[in-house]
Amino acid sequence: MSSTRAPLQSPPLGPPPAPQAPAARTGYPGFHHGLSLLHGWVPQVVLFVAVLLLVLAFARFTRRWWLLWMPVCAVVGAAAAWAAWSYTNDQGLASDPAPGLLWACVGLTGAGLAAAIVGLRTGSWWQRIAAVLAVPVALLYTGVVLNQWVGYYPTVQAAWDAVNADPLPHQVDQDELASLRNTNVGTGRIVEVDIPEAGSDFRHRSEYVYLPPAWFAGDKPPTLPTVMMIGGEFNTPADWARSGQIMPAVDDFAAKNNGVTPVLVFVDSGGSFNNDTECVNGPRGNAADHLTKDVPGYMESTFGVSPDPAQWAVVGWSMGGTCAVDLAVMHPERFGTFVDIAGDLGPTAGTKEQTIKRLYGGNADAYAEFDPLTVMAKHGPYTNVVGLFDDLTAPKRNDYGQEPNGQQMHYPGMPKVNEEQIGKGGRDGVRDTNEEGAAETLCDEGKKVGIDCTVHTTVGGHTWQFAASAFTSSFPWLTARLGVPVAGISS
Numbered sequence: 001m002s003s004t005r006a007p008l009q010s011p012p013l014g015p016p017p018a019p020q021a022p023a024a025r026t027g028y029p030g031f032h033h034g035l036s037l038l039h040g041w042v043p044q045v046v047l048f049v050a051v052l053l054l055v056l057a058f059a060r061f062t063r064r065w066w067l068l069w070m071p072v073c074a075v076v077g078a079a080a081a082w083a084a085w086s087y088t089n090d091q092g093l094a095s096d097p098a099p100g101l102l103w104a105c106v107g108l109t110g111a112g113l114a115a116a117i118v119g120l121r122t123g124s125w126w127q128r129i130a131a132v133l134a135v136p137v138a139l140l141y142t143g144v145v146l147n148q149w150v151g152y153y154p155t156v157q158a159a160w161d162a163v164n165a166d167p168l169p170h171q172v173d174q175d176e177l178a179s180l181r182n183t184n185v186g187t188g189r190i191v192e193v194d195i196p197e198a199g200s201d202f203r204h205r206s207e208y209v210y211l212p213p214a215w216f217a218g219d220k221p222p223t224l225p226t227v228m229m230i231g232g233e234f235n236t237p238a239d240w241a242r243s244g245q246i247m248p249a250v251d252d253f254a255a256k257n258n259g260v261t262p263v264l265v266f267v268d269s270g271g272s273f274n275n276d277t278e279c280v281n282g283p284r285g286n287a288a289d290h291l292t293k294d295v296p297g298y299m300e301s302t303f304g305v306s307p308d309p310a311q312w313a314v315v316g317w318s319m320g321g322t323c324a325v326d327l328a329v330m331h332p333e334r335f336g337t338f339v340d341i342a343g344d345l346g347p348t349a350g351t352k353e354q355t356i357k358r359l360y361g362g363n364a365d366a367y368a369e370f371d372p373l374t375v376m377a378k379h380g381p382y383t384n385v386v387g388l389f390d391d392l393t394a395p396k397r398n399d400y401g402q403e404p405n406g407q408q409m410h411y412p413g414m415p416k417v418n419e420e421q422i423g424k425g426g427r428d429g430v431r432d433t434n435e436e437g438a439a440e441t442l443c444d445e446g447k448k449v450g451i452d453c454t455v456h457t458t459v460g461g462h463t464w465q466f467a468a469s470a471f472t473s474s475f476p477w478l479t480a481r482l483g484v485p486v487a488g489i490s491s
Helices: 041-058 063-091 100-119 125-150 156-163 174-180 247-256 287-303 319-330 352-360 364-369 372-379 437-448 464-481
Strands: 189-193 207-211 226-230 263-266 312-317 337-341 386-393 452-459
Touching: 041 100, 041 125, 063 100, 100 125, 174 189, 207 287, 226 287, 226 319, 247 464, 263 287, 287 319, 312 319, 312 464, 319 337, 319 372, 337 464, 352 364, 364 372, 372 437, 386 437, 386 464, 437 452, 452 464
Parallel strands: 226 263, 226 312, 312 337, 337 386, 386 452
Antiparallel strands: 189 207, 207 263
């Protein structure tokens, strides 16, 4: 690389080509190293221990126990399961309906807690010990089932690293960057940054920046493009690297592309793990201002990235996918490219009425201000804005030797919704893995106002594994789109 800022070619226009093969059912590279929390013997051992302790906790052989306390424990368990289900449904916390096993685990944990409390006064010493131990183990297995549903932590190591806040792959302190200047670093580096608030007044956690090997070559870094990375509803800024485990794929791509990739900035869209801002401005924080004002200015001044909107992209998964579309259509002067991975039709926190109340403090005008369909219609023709929607589709039953007609999978307990809820929070009356309507609607409306977009559908579940696979498959196109020469992709 030159010692001066290296020029980059003009970004190619047009949507990405269709993928050569779906990522479905072929596994997700990088997610099977270490002890898996998604399958294998670890979840089975936790289940066995939890069941054993619960059986011992409930194994009382007195008439009073079976006639009085056992029904009490059952009622407590049923109430716990109903409360968890009701809260999740009411808050619009899940895109995919949770498996029934999750609510069963919540119920058994609640029943086990009741048995432990009762057992402090009844039963033998070993029953009391079993009852006390059953609660945390049952709670642990509930967490395992929850994790299997969302794929948040693929391995024990990933969960341990998150709990202990271990460094991310190739992470260095920001003050070490100067010593790496004008060297061949081999692989890129991740730095933790504290981005100042430049008018957003948004309290956020530490964020992360990935700098490719090319950034370190020469006396000054080249003016590289930037990709803003946004995670799901429950998130930390490190999730793409820690739960998504995308860095090996990024490192591999960089190694094959002379060390040149866009700079990645892993942003904080929530301020805390369970604060669902949907990247809008409202009572939950001015997340939109943080992402469009604080972050770009800091990246340009600190890391010398390009200020050209044609060289800025935003990539999001789940809630982050919704954010990606919204930020791009609201701020085409900032983002010329977006990738929406399994996002919704618009920012949502339940039904439309709930969303207006929760996200905008009851302000319906603010709802319209951040609704992408309304924004696109009001904005009119866009210039040089390109988007990719990577959406989920459920495996057809005949793929597994089941129903031959390829019909959508319906199952007991599937939530029924009205028309106003369709496309919101993943609620469309079918499993989220069958939901393609939001992406297609957004793309169709986008094309009417000049947004060049395409929709890819992939067989899979609403998990980090799917998100990582979708990002990895789109990264070469995204890199070329932002102006970085990529072998095999022409401008």
